[in-house]
Structures are given as structure tokens and as C-alpha cells.
Amino acid sequence: MSVVEHRDTYESPDVRSETTVASSRISLGPGQVIAGVLGLALVIIGAITAARGSIDDTLNVPVVRTAGFDQSAMIGLIEVGLGLLLILGAMSYYARWLVVTVGVLMVAGGIVVGSAGATLLHDLGTVHGTGWAMVVAGAVAIVAGCMGQIVHTRNRVKSSESLR
Numbered sequence: 001m002s003v004v005e006h007r008d009t010y011e012s013p014d015v016r017s018e019t020t021v022a023s024s025r026i027s028l029g030p031g032q033v034i035a036g037v038l039g040l041a042l043v044i045i046g047a048i049t050a051a052r053g054s055i056d057d058t059l060n061v062p063v064v065r066t067a068g069f070d071q072s073a074m075i076g077l078i079e080v081g082l083g084l085l086l087i088l089g090a091m092s093y094y095a096r097w098l099v100v101t102v103g104v105l106m107v108a109g110g111i112v113v114g115s116a117g118a119t120l121l122h123d124l125g126t127v128h129g130t131g132w133a134m135v136v137a138g139a140v141a142i143v144a145g146c147m148g149q150i151v152h153t154r155n156r157v158k159s160s161e162s163l164r
């Protein structure tokens with residue numbers, strides 16, 4: 001939200017007037033809200049996964065069940081990082097490129113995990129379902145990053161004087 005106050009002076013041969021106007025402008029992108037909520041969800045799920053999976057020398061073992069998906073602490077830490085980037089991108093309409101970039105990374109990583117073989121899944125400490133859920137979340141982030149914004153402007157006359 002931005003608030004601007006300006007003074008206008010109008011002069012004619014017989015009248016001079018001063019008007020003070022306060023303008024407020026609120027701009028909000030629905031995509032910002034969606035990206036922020038998605039980022040917050042990823043941070044919470046990732047933090048719970050990392051805490052349950054214990055961060056030690058082997059991040060891929062043990063595999064824990066969080067939010068219906070089997071994941072390791074490594075996947076949880078990746079989710080926390082992606083979620084923080086989504087929240088950062090949601091803070092400004094002009095940072096939507098970050099939301100789209102994170103969404104593309106999520107889709108690409110999700111496809112790799114979703115179509116991975118048993119060896120890669122064991123090395124990462126996850127299952128196919130986690131990868132496909134990441135593809136869906138990435139697609140949501142891409143759509144959110146491509147949404148427009150809503151702008152509401154309000155002008156209010158604070159004072160008006162006629163001077164001679």
C-alpha cells in the first residue's frame with residue numbers, strides 16, 4: 001500500500017485556491033496470495049519432515065510419513081528451501097518471475113522423482129507420489145506467477161482553501 005499526499009494550487013485573475021489531496025493505492029495479485037500459501041505449506045511440511053527424519057550424516061534415512069507422503073529429511077529440507085523462495089517471490093508483484101522459476105524447478109524435479117527407478121528413490125529417500133505431488137504444486141506456482149494484479153486507488157480531499 002502506498003499513500004501520497006500532494007498539494008494543488010490553482011490561480012486565476014481573481015481567485016487562488018489550494019487543495020490538499022491524499023491518494024492511497026493498494027495493489028494485490030491473487031497469484032501472490034496463492035504463492036504465499038503454497039510456500040507456507042511447503043515450509044511447514046518440509047520442516048516437520050526434516051524434524052521427524054532427523055538431520056544427521058545420512059539425510060535419506062529414515063523415511064518418514066508427512067502429509068500423506070513418504071519422504072526423507074533431505075526432501076524436507078528441499079521443500080523448506082523451495083517454500084521460502086515462494087514466500088519471497090510472493091512478497092512483491094514484481095518478483096513473480098521468482099515464483100515461476102521455482103514452479104518450473106518443482107515441475108522438473110517432480111518429473112524426475114515421479115519417474116525415477118528404485119535406486120534413485122532409495123538414494124533420495126522418497127516415493128513416486130511425492131514427485132507427482134511436486135509436479136502439481138509446481139504447476140500451481142507457475143499459474144500463480146502468471147496471474148495479474150488488482151489495483152484499488154482512492155483519492156481523498158484533506159483540505160481546500162480559497163485565497164484572494
